Amino acid sequence: MSTDNLLTLEGVQTHIGAYHILHGVDLAVPKGQLTMLLGRNGAGKTTTLRTIMGLWHASQGRVQFAGKDITALHTPQIAELGVAYVPENMGIFSDLTVKENMVLAARGAKNADAIDDTRLKWIFKLFPAVEKFWNHPAGKLSGGQKQMLAVSRAIVEPRQLLIIDEPSKGLAPVMINNMIEAFGELKRSGVTILLVEQNIHFAQRLGDTVAVMDNGRVVHSGSMAAFSADAQLQQSLLGLAL
Ligand SMILES: Nc1ncnc2c1ncn2[C@@H]1O[C@H](COP(=O)(O)OP(=O)(O)OP(=O)(O)O)[C@@H](O)[C@H]1O
Numbered sequence: 381m382s383t384d385n386l387l388t389l390e391g392v393q394t395h396i397g398a399y400h401i402l403h404g405v406d407l408a409v410p411k412g413q414l415t416m417l418l419g420r421n422g423a424g425k426t427t428t429l430r431t432i433m434g435l436w437h438a439s440q441g442r443v444q445f446a447g448k449d450i451t452a453l454h455t456p457q458i459a460e461l462g463v464a465y466v467p468e469n470m471g472i473f474s475d476l477t478v479k480e481n482m483v484l485a486a487r488g489a490k491n492a493d494a495i496d497d498t499r500l501k502w503i504f505k506l507f508p509a510v511e512k513f514w515n516h517p518a519g520k521l522s523g524g525q526k527q528m529l530a531v532s533r534a535i536v537e538p539r540q541l542l543i544i545d546e547p548s549k550g551l552a553p554v555m556i557n558n559m560i561e562a563f564g565e566l567k568r569s570g571v572t573i574l575l576v577e578q579n580i581h582f583a584q585r586l587g588d589t590v591a592v593m594d595n596g597r598v599v600h601s602g603s604m605a606a607f608s609a610d611a612q613l614q615q616s617l618l619g620l621a622l
């Protein structure tokens with residue numbers, strides 16, 4: 381069973397300073413699927429992602445990626461294994477152009493010519509705004525365009541696992557639809573994706589599997605189809621109106 385999971389967390393506990401934030405997170409991200417991590421504000425979603433990436437370190441429990449224990453690794457080593465992370469603040473450089481942001485994201489590329497051409501064309505097709513604003517300062521982009529640049533940076537090189545914190549945050553419905561199409565396309569290309577989402581409609585349209593957090597733990601996990609069909613469960617776990 382576990383061989384089908386690209387990423388697993390077992391009993392992960394995280395402290396931030398004096399605060400005990402994660403109380404034993406169990407999470408499995410099946411290979412080739414899109415897993416949605418849901419939960420109320422403050423449930424521990426971002427802390428879980430940061431713990432996976434080695435930005436916080438688990439005080440207890442184990443994080444495994446592709447069969448390797450990564451619990452104690454540092455962020456650059458985790459990235460090196462093929463994990464890309466787009467944080468809530470997107471991590472783009474506002475003063476640099478879109479092009480410069482992309483070049484910086486491609487390890488080893490000294491200029492745009494060094495970025496794999498086929499890959500860049502594929503990214504332009506997924507996110508036309510990245511091509512359109514190629515020579516513009518990234519700070520001038522709209523929130524949705526910045527989000528697309530952030531995801532583009534994460535996939536500028538082949539990745540096994542893409543981890544994104546709230547990609548739909550602040551996006552207009554039409555942008556959300558574009559994003560859903562792009563993630564669908566990414567998934568078809570074989571990338572495994574772990575997304576944190578607040579937008580339940582976005583989550584339902586894209587997710588294969590779902591994990592719901594509350595109070596520093598995963599309190600429900602299963603197929604998105606089953607979760608979508610169970611309004612009672614959504615209500616009790618997320619406080620959504622029936
Ligand atoms: N740097 C920090 N110092 C202290 N407490 C923190 C820190 N970061 C997060 N927390 C606390 O940890 C808990 C979980 O926060 P986290 O950001 O993981 O939640 P979240 O599920 O991502 O919420 P949201 O949906 O609002 O983004 C919250 O109670 C938060 O206040």
Ligand SMILES: [Mg+2]
Nearest residue numbers: 425426427468
């Ligand atoms: Mg968060």
